[in-house]
Amino acid sequence: MTAFYHVCFVVPDLERAMQDFRRSAGVEWSAPHSDRLGAWDYRIVFSAGGPPFIELIEGPAGSPWDASQGARFDHIGFWSEDVRQGSRRLEHEGMPTDFTGCPYGRPFAYHQMDSIGARIELVDVGRQAAFLDRWHPGGDPMPAVAEDARPTQEG
16 A cells, blocks of 8 residues: 555636536545635645545645646645655655645645656645544545655665
């Protein structure tokens, strides 16, 4: 099993993107949620039915989810047993941190992965129970990257 659990698109219009996914592929959605991180208000939604999920985020200009230039594929998300250790590993492997929620009390980090033209997100597995409660009630726990067992380029 893999720790991969979602793909994310940042969009300027959450409802339109939800509707287009529903019409084109029959995707069902959980209820959208409004939140704030630092100075940014944003809206977020995940597809219903279990992993892998589709995530849509509508964020303001200048935010980590800025879609002012149009909708785009933003990141692929993985659970991590230790997001800080995982971030150090990705930095060491040449994938620089693009944004981290850790200073805001949110244990996740985006790293630029140039080979796919997007970001990879690590989310600390300690957030998984809250994620399941909100987006997939009754869902089974998902695996996480075991950071202490991951080799680096040197090892």
